[in-house]
Amino acid sequence: MKKGTVYSIMTAISLFGVMAILSPGCSNENSVALNASTSEDVKTRSSSDVSYHEPQFVANELLVKFKPGVSTSVRDSALSHISGSIAEKILTHAMKRSGDKEGFLLVNTPKGVLNAIGLLKKLDAVEYAEPNYIYTTDAIPDDSYFANDSLWGMYGASTFPANQYGCNAATAWAAGHTGSSDVYVGIIDEGYMYTHEDLAANAGINPGEIPDNKIDDDGNGYVDDVYGWNFAGNNNKIFDASLDDHGTHVAGTIGAVGNNGKGVAGVCWSVKLLSGKFMGRKGGTTADAVKAIDYFTALKKAGLNIVATNNSWSGGDYSQALYDAIERANAAGILFIAAAGNNAWNCDKMPCYPASYTNSNIISVAAITSSGELPYYSNYGLTSVDIAAPGSGIISCVPQVIKGKTFSGYASSDGTSMAAPHVTGAVALYLSTHPGATASEIINAILSSAIPTALLSGKCVTGGRLNVGGF
Ligand code: CA
Secondary structure, three states, X not given: OOOOOEEEOOOOOEEEEEEEOOOOOOOOOOOEEEEOOOOOOEOOOOOOOOEEEOOOEEEEEEEEEEOOOOOHHHXXXXXXXXXXXXXXXXXXXXXXXXXXXXXXXXXXXXXXXXXXXXXXXXXXXXXXXXXXXXXXXXXXXXXXXXXXXXXHHHOOXXXXXXXXXXXXXXXXXXXXXXXXXXXXXXXXXXXXXXXXXXXXXXXXXXXXXOOOOOOOOOOOOOOOOOOEEEOOOOEOOOOOOOOOHHHHHHHHHHHOOOOOOOOOOOOOOEEEEEEEEOOEOOEEEHHHHHHHHHHHHHHHHOOOOEEEEEEOEEEOOOOXXXXXXXXXXXXXXXXXXXXXXXXXXXXXXXXOOOOOOOOOOEEEEEEEOOOOOOOOOOOEOOOOOOEEEEOOOEEEEEEEEEOOEEEEEEEEEEOHHHHHHHHHHHHHHHHHHOOOOOHHHHHHHHHHOOEEOHHHOOOOOOOEEOOOOOO
């Protein structure tokens, strides 16, 4: 069970102002002037705290799934072994639709978590018992944006400006391929600033929900889930300026509006973003991650064209509950784009979850720098990591709080957290130009168009970097 230590990285994004003047030409996203002076009025987050430790989980909580048909008395007896009490029964719509009538239980126990799991695993009635793991974002602070040319991750070898290690989105844009408002993407992360000047036009809404009528109009179990749902807070507030810079940064790389004379440009200039917020100040848990994944699965089953979720987070250890949720998404045709993690290790030997699950809908994404290197922090793996995408010196959207007011800001950040959303944007871009493409066709398009890259050789399945120039 224990795979070793996990390297946890707290998010910290340095804030600064960015002004971009975008010319009408599709491929010219260059004239970005940086104002790097950080005012004391600007909110700053804690600095990074890099440390090695065991997989983290919520104290005195377990996820327990009993085998189908186990009687209440047998369950009660099992839980009595650990002095356990049921805190929550988790049975999502997606679980029910997949034929699971019982879901799993969030159980409180006064005993140590690993001790309690050991006791439960001896019982025949128990399908699984596991910790409620804590996941953290895969971003690390970056102060090197001076050295990088603004949106290098969107450029290609023949764009202006050029950066051959970018994902070449600018070439697709020049061909008129800039996304579609018919394509939805789920952001499983912190929340995001859906009012941001560079995101508002691409803020998706749940079409089945009437805002603020205090009724679950679409019957999905969530009341007034217009922009998504906050699983960490169990409410519909998916943006908090003091918490959601990582989620907003991810959103901007996927789908900041391009060619609007503001800020930055995402891989898709037109897309619909929905929030599955499951991270709070202390990270997110397995129980909430499962609910967030199932939320999008159920929305897709209800008819929304959700092509992928972006998952720029990691932690914990193998979780059957999380694997099962990703598999329900797979069955619904939703891709699961995952940051490979920032542990600087070989995932073939030391898994990093969720990127390392074997579900066929996962694309595991390493980072690449603007000079074509695998950055020091990025995980890799010849069989377990699929592709690399721009991850260092990535400028995107963030909320900026000045004197208590929230403004649209921009910041640079590093991490596989920043690489994954380039791929998620690529998936959405591909579907926009290939309507009706299946999940496996999209994965094949992403992987087969990767450009072999010397310093990635032997480091990932494709040995290459993301290339959406032909999308
Ligand atoms: Ca609803």
